Amino acid sequence: MSAAAKIRLFAEMALVPGTEAVLPGAASHYLCTVMRQGAGSNLAVFNGRDGEYDCTLVTPHKKNAVIRVNRQTRPFEAVPDLWLLFAPLKKDCTDFVLQKAVELGAAKIIPVLTANTASGTVRLDRYQAQAVEAAEQCRRVDLPGVAAPCRLDELLSGWEPSRRLFLMDETGKGAPAATAFQAEAGHPAAVLVGPEGGFSAGEIDRLYALPFVRGISLGPRILRAETAAVAALSVWQSVAGDWITREKN
Amino acid sequence: MSAAAKIRLFAEMALVPGTEAVLPGAASHYLCTVMRQGAGSNLAVFNGRDGEYDCTLVTPHKKNAVIRVNRQTRPFEAVPDLWLLFAPLKKDCTDFVLQKAVELGAAKIIPVLTANTASGTVRLDRYQAQAVEAAEQCRRVDLPGVAAPCRLDELLSGWEPSRRLFLMDETGKGAPAATAFQAEAGHPAAVLVGPEGGFSAGEIDRLYALPFVRGISLGPRILRAETAAVAALSVWQSVAGDWITREKN
Structure with missing residues (x-):
């Protein structure tokens, strides 16, 4: 139903607030080529273990886009077993x-x-x-x-x-x-x-x-x-x- | 999952054991043209109000197949409201x-x-x-x-x-x-x-x-x-x- 309009990506990477990091290839491709996002665009990233983070696309690139990790927006939470x-x-x-x-x-x-x-x-x-x-x-x-x-x-x-x-x-x-x-x-x-x-x-x-x-x-x-x-x-x-x-x- | 192999059809018609009756056009088409059933083939028919009946295809026809209604196999049962x-x-x-x-x-x-x-x-x-x-x-x-x-x-x-x-x-x-x-x-x-x-x-x-x-x-x-x-x-x-x-x- 009404998912947040903000793009939400899984990326196998460290997510440390206040740092910049390179998105993996598949996520870069999706963000910059498929979704055509430009510098400054806002996204949510989760890595499967540290919760969800608000991020900003700093340098668009089809394979090695750079994002800035702003802050954690949700803690990690496991689903039931x-x-x-x-x-x-x-x-x-x-x-x-x-x-x-x-x-x-x-x-x-x-x-x-x-x-x-x-x-x-x-x-x-x-x-x-x-x-x-x-x-x-x-x-x-x-x-x-x-x-x-x-x-x-x-x-x-x-x-x-x-x-x-x-x-x-x-x-x-x-x-x-x-x-x-x-x-x-x-x-x-x-x-x-x-x-x-x-x-x-x-x-x-x-x-x-x-x-x-x-x-x-x-x-x-x-x-x-x-x-x-x-x-x-x-x-x-x-x-x-x-x-x-x-x-x- | 493993549905009965027997063909099962809805047909808007009276179902009276011991009688023969003409299947409606869509059901005839499905049974005889799509499923290529011949005389003597066995099927289950329900009409939405009288339960389910074991039937035999007597005269195959692409529009007006004739079936014999043998016996009721399940009574009518409504689903919950x-x-x-x-x-x-x-x-x-x-x-x-x-x-x-x-x-x-x-x-x-x-x-x-x-x-x-x-x-x-x-x-x-x-x-x-x-x-x-x-x-x-x-x-x-x-x-x-x-x-x-x-x-x-x-x-x-x-x-x-x-x-x-x-x-x-x-x-x-x-x-x-x-x-x-x-x-x-x-x-x-x-x-x-x-x-x-x-x-x-x-x-x-x-x-x-x-x-x-x-x-x-x-x-x-x-x-x-x-x-x-x-x-x-x-x-x-x-x-x-x-x-x-x-x-x-």
């Missing part, structure tokens, strides 16, 4: 899931390869670029992590058991989402959404046998995979995450 | 909102024209066709209503006050979504999502002055309009709608 595990979908749907997961405050996004996962190739660099862009838009000051794709069985065998793994179970056997999320609020969490073809019966059995897995139902209608991902993240944030208080950055 | 009011967005985003709203069980969808609404033309026939397609996919047995676009002020002046109007307030002044929805569970409800440019200050003031309006916050991050729509519907269903029980159709 919620991961999204999703089986890559068709390109449009994957793009959509990535963008929405960042807006909805997923701390980490892990592409998971399951028996029925359709997409053979995962373009990790592209996924990461999309996550950065979404973080810039939605005003996150952290950088959402996008992990390399991982096979479901590998992911499960290395799982830290204190993190609840909420399985979006389309068979309807799971518990109602809000109740289940709320009952385990305070625990690190992950929501797992299967591919268009669903999980295999073997995957479902293996998942339910694990002590940290909780089966979840998202109601009586059939949801597409991307809808299930967005719905699960939204409901979790609203009953166990940072939508409980009314603070707005 | 939740409306979505949204300001039309760019085409892709509007398509997305319509599809997801149907999956998420919105009973009625009303395009609302606000001060900052970008899209000048609303293709109501196209919206309705998309809603039908989404209903077929997600196994609804009712037909989601898509209303003609309406100006916000007109909509408000004719509002039935028993229906709570939950305003997605991007200024952050609203109450946390889950709490507010749960507090008024049982009331007919509507969620209102503004355009990309947000509501005008005058619109916000007018809305908050109305006794049936409740301001809602969807957390600290800036959500795009289409994300806010999907999030609001998901959270409402999960704390006040039909995701509370675990029944699956």
Whole structure:
């Protein structure tokens, strides 16, 4: 909705008020070439660890623009400890899931390869670029992590058991989402959404046998995979995450 | 996710077990021309008021296919009394909102024209066709209503006050979504999502002055309009709608 008109950029760099610094290449390109900003223009920069800073473009350059860091405008703030595990979908749907997961405050996004996962190739660099862009838009000051794709069985065998793994179970056997999320609020969490073809019966059995897995139902209608991902993240944030208080950055 | 392989069609027609009947033109075209089904093929048909029926294609025809209605497989079931009011967005985003709203069980969808609404033309026939397609996919047995676009002020002046109007307030002044929805569970409800440019200050003031309006916050991050729509519907269903029980159709 009405994002601030001011340009907001992620840049992997130190941000020290009162100093000048060179913007990395991609950020310089975006600011000076794509957005055609000139000397004196105002922008917000975050580096994923120190909060957000008001900055001024001093020397425009397509690769090595110089900015002055004026002052911190927001402190660093982590999102809640919620991961999204999703089986890559068709390109449009994957793009959509990535963008929405960042807006909805997923701390980490892990592409998971399951028996029925359709997409053979995962373009990790592209996924990461999309996550950065979404973080810039939605005003996150952290950088959402996008992990390399991982096979479901590998992911499960290395799982830290204190993190609840909420399985979006389309068979309807799971518990109602809000109740289940709320009952385990305070625990690190992950929501797992299967591919268009669903999980295999073997995957479902293996998942339910694990002590940290909780089966979840998202109601009586059939949801597409991307809808299930967005719905699960939204409901979790609203009953166990940072939508409980009314603070707005 | 794994929808039944069987073709599922909405058709505006009487469905009486043991009888044969002619499918309407659009459904005939889809079944026989697009999906190339031949005599004897099995399908599910719902008419939006009598539940779902197992049917057999008797005489394929591109305009007037004849089916036999075998038996009712699911009774009629209404979705909860939740409306979505949204300001039309760019085409892709509007398509997305319509599809997801149907999956998420919105009973009625009303395009609302606000001060900052970008899209000048609303293709109501196209919206309705998309809603039908989404209903077929997600196994609804009712037909989601898509209303003609309406100006916000007109909509408000004719509002039935028993229906709570939950305003997605991007200024952050609203109450946390889950709490507010749960507090008024049982009331007919509507969620209102503004355009990309947000509501005008005058619109916000007018809305908050109305006794049936409740301001809602969807957390600290800036959500795009289409994300806010999907999030609001998901959270409402999960704390006040039909995701509370675990029944699956």
